Each structure stands twice: as structure tokens, then as C-alpha cells.
Amino acid sequence: MNIDWVWGLCGGLLIGLGGAVYLLGNGRIMGASGILGGLVDGSARDTMAEKLAFVAGLIGMPILLRPLIAPEVQTHLTNNLGLVVIAGLLVGVGTRIANGCTSGHGVCGISRFSLRGIVATVFYILAGGVTLVLLRHIWGLI
Amino acid sequence: MRLFVALIAGSLFGAGLLISGMTDTTKVQGWLDVFGQWDPTLAFVMGGAILPMLIAWRLTIGRKALIGDDFPPPAQSEVDRRLVVGSVLFGMGWGLVGLCPGPAMASLSYGGLGGLVFLAAMIAGMFAAPMLGAQLDRAANAA
Numbered sequence: 288m289n290i291d292w293v294w295g296l297c298g299g300l301l302i303g304l305g306g307a308v309y310l311l312g313n314g315r316i317m318g319a320s321g322i323l324g325g326l327v328d329g330s331a332r333d334t335m336a337e338k339l340a341f342v343a344g345l346i347g348m349p350i351l352l353r354p355l356i357a358p359e360v361q362t363h364l365t366n367n368l369g370l371v372v373i374a375g376l377l378v379g380v381g382t383r384i385a386n387g388c389t390s391g392h393g394v395c396g397i398s399r400f401s402l403r404g405i406v407a408t409v410f411y412i413l414a415g416g417v418t419l420v421l422l423r424h425i426w427g428l429i
Numbered sequence: 430m431r432l433f434v435a436l437i438a439g440s441l442f443g444a445g446l447l448i449s450g451m452t453d454t455t456k457v458q459g460w461l462d463v464f465g466q467w468d469p470t471l472a473f474v475m476g477g478a479i480l481p482m483l484i485a486w487r488l489t490i491g492r493k494a495l496i497g498d499d500f501p502p503p504a505q506s507e508v509d510r511r512l513v514v515g516s517v518l519f520g521m522g523w524g525l526v527g528l529c530p531g532p533a534m535a536s537l538s539y540g541g542l543g544g545l546v547f548l549a550a551m552i553a554g555m556f557a558a559p560m561l562g563a564q565l566d567r568a569a570n571a572a
Binding site for chain 1: 431432433434435436437438439440441442443444445446447448449450451452453454455456458461462463464465468469470471472473474475476477478479480481482483484485486488489493494495496498499500501504505506507508511512513514515516517518519520521522523524525526527528529530531532533534535536537538539540541542543544546547548549550551552553554555556557558559561562565
């Protein structure tokens with residue numbers, strides 16, 4: 288039996304718990320693109336240290352945990368580095384222009400019934416689905 | 430203390446992304462690929478993550494954050510060009526390889542060269558975003 292959805296649900300609860308801790312503790316919205324973007328473009332200023340600590344946990348915890356509980360997890364990212372560069376640029380530009388990604392608009396936005404969060408999520412899922420289906424099934428490129 | 434809370438929150442986020450399978454691009458693309466072997470996992474992750482946040486938002490009413498600041502202001506309701514265009518661009522990149530910003534950082538230690546390249550390109554995109562956003566605003570004003 289495929290129990291991936293159970294792991295998905297458990298992992299999801301942990302993600303939401305992280306967001307709840309960040310919100311109730313520090314009064315901040317847990318958005319991955321906002322946190323990294325603030326560090327990158329220098330707009331973070333007084334929240335710089337806080338954002339760095341968050342990123343340290345985000346990168347560090349999988350280093351500690353993966354060998355213990357999920358050594359089989361791989362990213363299975365495509366070997367086509369040209370594609371990876373294009374995708375990375377699109378994700379970086381898009382999330383900063385839209386001011387949020389899957390965590391900020393998706394998890395934190397939808398859970399407060401934010402219209403912007405819901406609209407953003409609908410558009411990035413539609414755009415992602417159309418892109419993937421076109422490139423994989425229609426044009427056979429990926 | 431703020432730093433400790435941020436470290437804990439980031440660690441929970443990282444652990445959740447690892448355990449949920451969301452750092453595996455085949456699971457993300459499997460969810461987006463409605464014409465292939467559809468994988469429902471992402472919906473469970475989203476649902477699971479939204480639950481604690483529903484409670485957390487409820488708890489913010491009439492209170493202050495435990496440390497320091499006020500809670501974020503009420504959500505804006507204005508849907509503008511930036512939100513839509515940005516989300517479409519993000520979605521295209523997301524569908525293309527199956528990574529978004531959180532998992533891209535969480536998988537840094539096991540994502541290999543490709544993961545590093547994605548992160549570097551994403552950071553470059555974040556640098557360029559203010560310029561492109563301003564151009565978008567100008568186009569909107571001209572229209």
C-alpha cells in the first residue's frame with residue numbers, strides 16, 4: 288500500500304507548526320521567498336539575524352534528520368542544467384514580484400482566508416500544471 | 430530569543446519538507462501532472478500545513494506576539510498585476526523542474542550540483558525582481 292499521503296500529512300503538520308511558531312512567537316509570516324529575498328536584496332535590515340536563523344534551521348534540520356529517518360529521499364532534479372537555470376530565474380523573479388510563494392501565499396495566506404493568497408495559489412498551480420503538461424505531454428521536452 | 434524561535438520554526442519547516450516528500454521533484458511534478466500518473470501527496474501536505482495555521486491565526490486575535498512585535502496587519506485584499514504576473518512566472522518555473530523556494534533550501538545538503546545551480550539562479554532572479562517589477566508598473570500605468 289502506498290502510504291506517501293500519510294508522510295505528506297505528517298510533514299504538512301510540521302510545516303504548519305513551524306509557521307505557527309514563527310507567527311505566534313515572533314509575529315512574522317513564514318514565507319520562504321520573503322525570508323530569502325529579504326536577505327538577498329538587503330531589505331531585511333533589522334530582521335536580518337532572525338531570517339538567517341530561520342534559514343539555518345531550514346537547511347540544517349534536514350542535514351541532521353535525513354540520515355536518521357529518510358536516507359532514501361532524493362530530489363530527482365532534472366540533469367538538464369539549462370532548464371534548472373531558467374526555472375530558478377522564473378521562481379526567483381516570480382515569487383518576489385508576487386510577494387510570496389507556496390509557504391507565504393499558500394500555507395499562511397489560505398489559512399487566514401486571504402484573497403491575495405488564494406488568487407496567487409490558483410495562478411501558480413494553473414501555470415505550473417499548464418507548463419508541465421505542455422512540455423511533457425504535448426511537446427515532449429521534459 | 431527571537432533568533433531561537435526563528436531557528437525552531439525553520440527547523441520544523443525543514444523537517445516537514447523532508448518528511449512530506451516535497452523536496453522530491455517527482456512528487457511535486459506528479460501532483461501538477463493531471464495527465465500522467467497523478468500523485469495526490471501535495472494536497473495532503475498543504476492541508477496538513479494549513480490546519481495548525483488556522484488555529485494560529487485564530488490565536489492572534491486580540492493578542493500580541495510572544496516576543497516583541499505586533500502581529501502582521503490584516504491581509505490586503507487588492508489583487509493587482511504584480512500578484513498575478515509574478516505568480517504565473519513562479520508557477521512556470523515550479524512546473525518546469527518541481528522546486529519552489531522552501532524545498533530548494535531544505536534540500537541543499539542532498540540536492541547535488543543541480544540544487545546549487547537552482548538556488549543560485551533563484552537568488553539571481555530575486556536580485557532582478559525589483560527592476561522587472563518596476564517595469565511592470567510602468568507598463569500598467571501606460572496602459
